[in-house]
Amino acid sequence: MLLHSQSEMEEIITTEEVNEYLDADNSFEIISPDEIKEALAYEDLPSAVGKIKDYLEQQDRVELNIAVTGESGSGKSTFINAFRGMGDEDEDSAATGVVETTMKPTAYPYKKYPNVKLWDLPGIGTPNFKAEEYLKQVEFQRYDFFIIFASDRFRECHAHLAAEIVKMEKKFYFVRSKIDANIYAEQRKKTFNKQNTLDAIRKNCIEGLESVGVNSPLVFLITCFDLTIYEFKNLEETIEKELPQHKRHVLMLALPNISLEINERKKKELEKNIWKLALLSAGVASVPVPLLNAALSISVDVAILMKELRRYYNVFSLDPASLQKLADRSGKSVDDLKYVLKSPLHAEINKDLVIKLLTGSSVAATEAAAEYFLGLIPGLGSLAAGSLSFATVYFTLKHCLDGLVTDARNVLIAALETSV
Incomplete structure (x- = not known):
């Protein structure tokens, strides 16, 4: 893979063209990892790359709706806030109170994964409550699953x-x-x-759930x-x-970082x-148009890496707003938390x-990843450019994720040391 200056790359392919390549719209049908592996085993590289591109785009469009x-007063709004890594008084938090605050x-x-939604439903337990009518009113079909709260x-x-x-x-x-609160009250006995x-x-x-025919609740x-x-x-x-x-x-990536596990x-x-x-990346690098391919390859590599590294950054809550929120809750200053950050x-x-980062990839690690690429796709040993591009992106992402x-x-440990 040839390396060019930023100005040379932009003369050959624009940022808009790279984004169009990465973000082209496709019909939404979930592609399984097994389909990608089958394409690698029985089809050609462009076919496999096409499936991968669709798969990655689909991941960004997946919706999850939790009811x-x-x-009322059972703590469901507080749970919604905590499950999103927020406090009850934070901006955009669910309203809480001793009386019912949710009417619909x-x-x-x-915030970082808007396709993942927690739905605060109106309270149950009124004298005229009818479960069947309630579920129709809240449009039960919209939700992936329900969490029922009792306090x-x-x-x-x-x-x-x-x-x-x-039943539904x-x-x-x-x-x-x-x-x-229950444990505190019982401790007096x-x-x-x-x-x-x-x-x-x-x-x-x-026993209450089993009494109405719910098996293994x-x-x-x-x-x-x-x-x-x-x-x-x-x-x-x-x-x-x-x-x-x-x-x-998508749920795993959206969860707040409350534990090392x-x-x-x-x-x-x-x-x-x-x-x-x-x-x-390898699929682009393997396109047999030498001069254009080199520039396209590095441009696509940069775009892939920037998009994914920003995802890592957000997933692990290392952005300034998240660090400030953690500092406020733990009692440490933001500078104390930033002090333990060592990754570039x-x-x-x-x-x-x-x-x-691309140009600084370790030669030994890159060669090892290239061998993995060549073993992954039988018959592609001649695609040296593809294997090198694969190896460079693979190693760079792996190294950056580890960092x-x-x-x-380290940030979580520093925060916990203060709050314990």
């Missing part, structure tokens, strides 16, 4: 709503919130045992004021596991796309920096 319902279904999207005790309205959701062939998860209290609460919810005990304790982790992992792969991907799982999710992006990407991601994950880990 959060329950009685209200969508609360993730005090299991009630008849919870049972009827759960049964109706199952939707999935739900039952959440018993405000567990911290001489016979208090924390685990026995938790087991009793869970048993009550399970999933019940999670949480406090919305601190998602790192009790069973939020189990809830999040269960939801993630039961979603289709393409929706699991979530950061690591985000890394693994992002790693799945690295070889696909590198192969997209902790500042602005621009063309000059990306070109520098940003380390930064995110």
Whole structure:
């Protein structure tokens, strides 16, 4: 792959042309990774690259709609805010209060992932509550799944709503919130045992759901004021596991960075796309038009890297607004958090920096990635330009992702050290 100055590249291919190449509109049909692998095994490189391009574009258009319902005052709005990494008083947060504040279904999207929405539904539990009518009123078909909240005790309205959701062939998860308050209240008893209290609460919810014919109901005990304790982790992992792969991907990237474990799982999710992006680069580099191809190849590589590195930057909340929010909550200054950032990407991601990263790729690592490319596609050993382009993008993304994950880990540790 030949390297040109930025001015030379822009003379041959404009930024608009690169973006058009990367962002061309396609009909929305989910392409599975297996289809891409089949194209590599049985078709040609352009066919595989076309499928990869469609696959990556489709990922950016995936929608996920989560319905959060329950009685008024059960903590559903606070949960929506916490699940988006926000406080109750932050701008664009869901309104909270001791009385019902939601009169109609209200969508609360993730700021960085607007296609992922948490819907705050009107409260249930009124004397005339009818589950079937309620679900029709809130347009139940719009949601991927429901989370039903109860904060005090299991009630008849919870049972009827759960049964109706199952009847309509939707999935739900039952959440018993405000567990911290329950534990605090029970501690005054001489016979208090924390685990026995938790087991009793869970048993009550399970028996109530089973009484209306719900088989093997999933019940999670949480406090919305601190998602790192009790069973939020189990809830999040269960939801993630039961979603289709393409929706699991977008949920994983949207989740707030509240634990080291979530950061690591985000890394693994992002790693799945690295070889696909590198192969997209290789497809351009392998076009047999030497002079145009060299300029097109480096331009596309820069565009691919800038788009993906900015995604990494946002996924791990290393942008100034996210660092400021974390500093406010942890009690540390933004400068303290920035001090632990070591990756060259902790500042602005621009063309000059990306070109520098491309030219600085390790020869040994690039050669190893090139061998992987040649083994990935039988019969393509003659495509030296393609293999080199694949290797450069593959190694650069892998190296940069590792660096940003380390930064995110160090920032979270620094924040937790203060708040403990």
